[in-house]
Amino acid sequence: MCRLAAVTSSEYVSPMEPVLALETMKEGHDGSGLGLTLKDLGGEFEKLKQYPILSGICSSKGMEVLEAYMKKVGFKLKHQWSPKVKPRRGIEAREFYFARAYEYPASYKHKSLAEKEDLLLETRLALRRMGEADQSIFVFSFYPDVITLKEVGDPLETAEFFGLDKDSLKAKVILAQGRQNTNYAIYLYACHPFFIQGYCTMTNGENTAFVPIREFLMSRGFPGYIGYNSDSEVFTHILHYTIRQLKFPLHYYKDVITPLKDTEIEQRRDREALRLIKQSLRPLCIDGPNMVIGFIPDGTCFMVQDSKKLRPGVVGGHKGKYGLMSEECGLDSLIPKRDRSKDIFPMKYDMVIVTPEAKEVKVWNQLQGQA
Amino acid sequence: MEPASRAGIGLRHNHSLTIKEFPYIIHWRDDRCKRCGSCTAVCPVQAIVPSVRVQRVVSSEGAAPSPIAKRRVVHVVEQVADMERYCTGCSVCALVCPNEAIMPEFNPQNKFLHYKNKGGDGYKRGGRRNDPSISTLDRIKFTRISMLTDPALDAGRHEFRVRTYLGRILPPEQLPLKVENGNTLMVDKSETFIPPVREIYPIMIGSMSVGALSPPMWEGLAMGVAYLNEVEKMPVVMCSGEGGMPPRLLRSRFLKYFVIQIASGYFGWDEIIHALPEMVEDPAAIEIKYGQGAKPGDGGLLMAQKVLKLIAGIRGVPMYVDLASPPTHQTKYSIEEAVAKMIQSMSMAWGFRVPVYPKISGTKTARAVLNNLARNPYAAALSIDGEDGGTGAAYNVSMDKMGHPIASNLRECYLDLVRQGKQNELPLIAAGGVGKKGNLAANAAALIMLGASAVSIGKYIMQAAADCLGDEYNRCNLCNTGKCPRGITTQDPKLYRRLDSAKIAERVVEVFKSADVELKKIFAPMGRSTELPIGMSDGLSIDDKAMADRLEISYAC
Numbered sequence: 001m002c003r004l005a006a007v008t009s010s011e012y013v014s015p016m017e018p019v020l021a022l023e024t025m026k027e028g029h030d031g032s033g034l035g036l037t038l039k040d041l042g043g044e045f046e047k048l049k050q051y052p053i054l055s056g057i058c059s060s061k062g063m064e065v066l067e068a069y070m071k072k073v074g075f076k077l078k079h080q081w082s083p084k085v086k087p088r089r090g091i092e093a094r095e096f097y098f099a100r101a102y103e104y105p106a107s108y109k110h111k112s113l114a115e116k117e118d119l120l121l122e123t124r125l126a127l128r129r130m131g132e133a134d135q136s137i138f139v140f141s142f143y144p145d146v147i148t149l150k151e152v153g154d155p156l157e158t159a160e161f162f163g164l165d166k167d168s169l170k171a172k173v174i175l176a177q178g179r180q181n182t183n184y185a186i187y188l189y190a191c192h193p194f195f196i197q198g199y200c201t202m203t204n205g206e207n208t209a210f211v212p213i214r215e216f217l218m219s220r221g222f223p224g225y226i227g228y229n230s231d232s233e234v235f236t237h238i239l240h241y242t243i244r245q246l247k248f249p250l251h252y253y254k255d256v257i258t259p260l261k262d263t264e265i266e267q268r269r270d271r272e273a274l275r276l277i278k279q280s281l282r283p284l285c286i287d288g289p290n291m292v293i294g295f296i297p298d299g300t301c302f303m304v305q306d307s308k309k310l311r312p313g314v315v316g317g318h319k320g321k322y323g324l325m326s327e328e329c330g331l332d333s334l335i336p337k338r339d340r341s342k343d344i345f346p347m348k349y350d351m352v353i354v355t356p357e358a359k360e361v362k363v364w365n366q367l368q369g370q371a
Numbered sequence: 372m373e374p375a376s377r378a379g380i381g382l383r384h385n386h387s388l389t390i391k392e393f394p395y396i397i398h399w400r401d402d403r404c405k406r407c408g409s410c411t412a413v414c415p416v417q418a419i420v421p422s423v424r425v426q427r428v429v430s431s432e433g434a435a436p437s438p439i440a441k442r443r444v445v446h447v448v449e450q451v452a453d454m455e456r457y458c459t460g461c462s463v464c465a466l467v468c469p470n471e472a473i474m475p476e477f478n479p480q481n482k483f484l485h486y487k488n489k490g491g492d493g494y495k496r497g498g499r500r501n502d503p504s505i506s507t508l509d510r511i512k513f514t515r516i517s518m519l520t521d522p523a524l525d526a527g528r529h530e531f532r533v534r535t536y537l538g539r540i541l542p543p544e545q546l547p548l549k550v551e552n553g554n555t556l557m558v559d560k561s562e563t564f565i566p567p568v569r570e571i572y573p574i575m576i577g578s579m580s581v582g583a584l585s586p587p588m589w590e591g592l593a594m595g596v597a598y599l600n601e602v603e604k605m606p607v608v609m610c611s612g613e614g615g616m617p618p619r620l621l622r623s624r625f626l627k628y629f630v631i632q633i634a635s636g637y638f639g640w641d642e643i644i645h646a647l648p649e650m651v652e653d654p655a656a657i658e659i660k661y662g663q664g665a666k667p668g669d670g671g672l673l674m675a676q677k678v679l680k681l682i683a684g685i686r687g688v689p690m691y692v693d694l695a696s697p698p699t700h701q702t703k704y705s706i707e708e709a710v711a712k713m714i715q716s717m718s719m720a721w722g723f724r725v726p727v728y729p730k731i732s733g734t735k736t737a738r739a740v741l742n743n744l745a746r747n748p749y750a751a752a753l754s755i756d757g758e759d760g761g762t763g764a765a766y767n768v769s770m771d772k773m774g775h776p777i778a779s780n781l782r783e784c785y786l787d788l789v790r791q792g793k794q795n796e797l798p799l800i801a802a803g804g805v806g807k808k809g810n811l812a813a814n815a816a817a818l819i820m821l822g823a824s825a826v827s828i829g830k831y832i833m834q835a836a837a838d839c840l841g842d843e844y845n846r847c848n849l850c851n852t853g854k855c856p857r858g859i860t861t862q863d864p865k866l867y868r869r870l871d872s873a874k875i876a877e878r879v880v881e882v883f884k885s886a887d888v889e890l891k892k893i894f895a896p897m898g899r900s901t902e903l904p905i906g907m908s909d910g911l912s913i914d915d916k917a918m919a920d921r922l923e924i925s926y927a928c
Binding site: 208210212251259272283285289 | 515517521524530532536541544546548550553555558565570789790791794898899901905906908909
């Protein structure tokens, strides 16, 4: 089972904090990998917030292809960050790990965010296609103010391998996941967190409804709904589809993945809409066991459970800093000084929502349709 | 040279058939038979007759054995060697025999079909395809079992929602929703037509008409369906078949549990249209029959002897005339215009409150039909009836050789919808051989996981609820003659009074309740409970590589 550690804060925090939280949960994961997504970046990226950052790994041959392609599309390199790699036993270093901030092509300077997002997605997918067969290029995200790092190995050692303990790289929202997807082949594209156009999730569990969900998403005609090297990637895409494409408010994500029973729907004020959603989005219903942690473009973080089998999950902290964890020991590591009596263990009807800058945490109850 | 038989010099048996040509051979035991005559009286086809024979009989009377042999005339039961009165193997003779003295036995060497064409007409019968081999559906196994990586559900304790939708479902992108107060979705009714959608149980009772079925049989099914809905809260629906519905039922609140069928003969629709203003409930749906899996391209036929007063009244026809529905709807020239118009007309009759869908027989052209329906926003579903479906009357050649198996037909249609992103918009109803070997829940689950939203049963429910004697060895299959020995497919009161509609209703309820338990037993270990696992093809395997490739599921052996 994956172990998950997320932090959302009003101050910039080091990615080592959630990684050390993962370390406390070590008994529960097999130490086979680390995935990190950082949003709202500090350090050297603090002043580069409007520039899209391409995160990935490539070989020297892949780097040539990548640079040529980015040039051809019209992206200009603005800033580059690479981890200061320290060799660690058991971690096979690849040639280039990078997070590169680009200026948009001149023709896109005045275009809308949605158009820019589409260009960024197209570019990432093109690079993925170019480097996937020979594994010369891996690209995990291409979006403003977001960096993603992934590698195979023990999470703490991998973080040290990346030199994150010494680096100034910081962020206000960090999602960290401590395992490669061991139900499938170990492969970088199968590692959480998954990211698409500002939406990001990581999942604890297994998705028994994976195939119908994947088929439904892939048939939506949206180019970004590909990959699915892990069954958990669909959770990110369902979030993106629900919020960005269908323009539903965030808490309807819960109504989509775990629809209420008809008798329960009757209690909700928006019952007519819920009935239609339940019918039209029937293939996106999950059957668990799953706990999903994620963020959306405005920096809101959330935790949500499936309706039946419930994987562990806890949210706690104080105003200005909250942790969203798969185990409480992780929360103790991240925020030891907190009122533990206020820790939240979401149950089947709950969606825990932490507002941007960790100002407020609220539990939205699906039965009542309100927080 | 003149044949010997014509010259009157013997060999008169040479053009007669031996009993070995017949599909069933009667085994009658002289020593057990008490000559009560029950078997010969009950035989629906008079394949056995009481007869006399001169025989050498040895008997002994008195205290000491003193055998005496005499030639005597004895009473026997004989099987007739007449193809018009062939033994159908129904075994009603055995059922009524008090001494277990008689039993027909299947004869695999029979040459029945070589001879069953007297007068130049092909063999007609009821039932389903005579193929006792294991069907594709029965070869499918459920192999994705939740083991350690995710916990299985408990079929006995967890909540399951075994329900599906009948009706056109709007794509999410077209839902008429607007955000209120920044956080609540409300329906904007002025924007889009929201098609009617029914939540139903995923196993439906398929179209069998009043007329094809006897009054107690139809009534028993209907009572069972009503009980399942009202008492068990299982929203099982049943299709009327072509031939209308009892007038009181049309005007009752129970109408909502019925799908009314309109077929090419439009039988019963005069009564239905007249009842429209007096209906207190809408029907569950309207099914437009374009084809039937058992006899693709053939119309319906209700023979004159079954058109009694009640049937004639419901159908709006004179008594005792053959009621043939044409193979096609005579007014339909192309699917683009005519079928679309018919769907719209039927929708309009009920104010667009009732789902309207067509039913076709399994065919290679199903995808063409499907694609037309996918573009028609009023089409509520597509029902595809595969070659193993049953019928009350058809030519044997149609039943045995025409049609398409349901598994691959359904699967290719579903995958076609997936390619268009419409797999959740147009529900597919699969039929034809569901429960052929008794595995109702397993067959239904297999079809659902191949992509069906619901399945439809006919022959199975007749066998399970009313002890229909028919099987795939051509047993009985007399539905077309009106001589059904169980009283299921007859209008002869002497025969149908053998049936007790309350017992049938009770069995219908038992069948659905047990299928529900078994469906949960299939879905629970696969970790599915909240929604029906439609298209969850990764859960399926089959032991044949070619079949696996065709169905796009895995091969397991």
